[in-house]
Amino acid sequence: xxxxxxxxxxxxxxxxxxxxxxxxxxxxxxxxxxxxxxxxxxxxxxxxxxxxxxxxxxxxxxxxxxxxxxxxxxxxxxxxxxxxxxxxxxxxxxxxxxxxxxxxxxxxxxxxxxxxxxxxxxxxxxxxxxxxxxxxxxxxxxxxxxxxxxxxxxxxxxxxxxxxxxxxxxxxxxxxxxxxxxxxxxxxxxxxxxxxxxxxxxxxxxxxxxxxxxxxxxxxxxxxxxxxxxxxxxxxxxxxxxxxxxxxxxxxxxxxxxxxxxxxxxxxxxxxxxxxxxxxxxxxxxxxxxxxxxxxxxxxxxxxxxxxxxxxxxxxxxxxxxxxxxxxxxxxxxxxxxxxxxxxxxxxxxxxxxxxxxxxxxxxxxxxxxxxxxxxxxxxxxxxxxxxxxxxxxxxxxxxxxxxxxxxxxxxxxxxxxxxxxxxxxxxx
Numbered sequence: 001x002x003x004x005x006x007x008x009x010x011x012x013x014x015x016x017x018x019x020x021x022x023x024x025x026x027x028x029x030x031x032x033x034x035x036x037x038x039x040x041x042x043x044x045x046x047x048x049x050x051x052x053x054x055x056x057x058x059x060x061x062x063x064x065x066x067x068x069x070x071x072x073x074x075x076x077x078x079x080x081x082x083x084x085x086x087x088x089x090x091x092x093x094x095x096x097x098x099x100x101x102x103x104x105x106x107x108x109x110x111x112x113x114x115x116x117x118x119x120x121x122x123x124x125x126x127x128x129x130x131x132x133x134x135x136x137x138x139x140x141x142x143x144x145x146x147x148x149x150x151x152x153x154x155x156x157x158x159x160x161x162x163x164x165x166x167x168x169x170x171x172x173x174x175x176x177x178x179x180x181x182x183x184x185x186x187x188x189x190x191x192x193x194x195x196x197x198x199x200x201x202x203x204x205x206x207x208x209x210x211x212x213x214x215x216x217x218x219x220x221x222x223x224x225x226x227x228x229x230x231x232x233x234x235x236x237x238x239x240x241x242x243x244x245x246x247x248x249x250x251x252x253x254x255x256x257x258x259x260x261x262x263x264x265x266x267x268x269x270x271x272x273x274x275x276x277x278x279x280x281x282x283x284x285x286x287x288x289x290x291x292x293x294x295x296x297x298x299x300x301x302x303x304x305x306x307x308x309x310x311x312x313x314x315x316x317x318x319x320x321x322x323x324x325x326x327x328x329x330x331x332x333x334x335x336x337x338x339x340x341x342x343x344x345x346x347x348x349x350x351x352x353x354x355x356x357x358x359x360x361x362x363x364x365x366x367x368x369x370x371x372x373x374x375x376x377x378x379x380x381x382x383x384x385x386x387x388x389x390x391x392x393x394x395x396x397x398x399x400x401x402x403x404x405x406x407x408x409x410x411x412x413x414x415x416x417x418x419x420x421x422x423x424x425x426x427x428x429x
Contacts, residue, residue, distance in 0.1 A: 080137075110131045129175060173212065188236060291424065346373065347371070
């Protein structure tokens with residue numbers, strides 16, 4: 001027998017480990033020199049005081065592997081396993097469980113995160129993606145909670161990651177897909193709020209409404225649709241539409257930024273194309289200093305008809321787009337004011353909208369770019385002057401973000417000449 005003081009020398013908390021060492025005994029006069037105890041291998045998680053009684057078969061075909069466990073310890077981790085072993089079924093009688101959809105590598109990871117606090121501290125979002133669905137499917141409740149907490153923290157840290165450009169769009173989309181499949185409610189809620197804000201606000205690259213590819217958007221779309229559905233908004237605490245939007249919580253599923261229905265086929269392709277187009281238009285707008293008009297004349301009435309030239313520069317009148325929070329420009333104003341008595345004529349190159357009211361100066365339902373004039377009395381604000389009179393129109397220009405350089409058609413009999421536009425660029429942007 002191994003003397004007790006030999007065990008004490010190594011530490012009474014682990015007598016098994018002591019047996020694998022060499023000891024010199026002083027308490028026993030019959031012992032001379034060194035005695036060697038047989039080495040015993042002890043693996044983490046094994047209990048030698050009782051035998052394993054449950055075989056777990058993982059994988060299938062050539063990759064099939066069998067591992068042995070104590071049924072009580074494994075049943076404590078999984079409601080599914082507990083149910084299988086407590087119900088009069090084949091699994092209970094034979095003490096055999098099969099998981100053909102879980103590989104040995106994934107299973108070992110699942111057990112490691114459930115057994116080792118150190119492994120939990122080192123767990124990454126990518127680790128959670130490998131095990132979360134199986135934790136949920138086989139009711140490893142603590143494992144599911146762990147993945148939910150970890151991915152929730154990950155989604156909440158994305159804004160901070162943007163500052164050092166470490167945010168990975170592929171990882172985000174994969175994490176959203178897995179979190180949704182594994183029913184990780186808190187994680188999905190955090191991830192949905194992040195991307196919804198990005199989709200609705202057109203900001204400069206790399207992180208904005210155009211940060212996802214068409215393929216990534218296709219993968220994310222089922223999660224968005226599920227979170228936006230009326231029956232799931234309470235579940236995710238997600239209420240994206242203002243009370244006065246007319247949304248009844250069921251069918252009015254729109255991306256507010258583009259007014260684009262996300263529940264229709266082809267959304268991903270249209271959305272990525274439109275956001276890219278808008279960003280390009282925003283860059284061009286910032287490049288343009290002003291525009292110059294040449295070859296345009298019209299008659300104004302100052303008691304007798306007088307022909308005046310509109311040639312010269314037209315300056316941008318930018319405004320804030322409430323849906324994108326970006327500057328846009330659909331009107332350019334000439335600094336020249338043609339006065340007649342106590343009133344003046346102001347000239348514009350602007351974009352009109354079909355069906356706009358008369359106070360915007362739109363006549364005959366034209367939709368597109370026009371060259372117009374507005375009559376204002378002395379002391380009257382330009383914007384509150386009499387409605388515009390359209391002088392020229394640019395046919396088929398409703399989709400253009402900027403007025404066309406040529407192709408202007410006279411709309412009013414008093415419009416003369418052949419207008420042409422030149423863009424004057426800033427030296428740097």
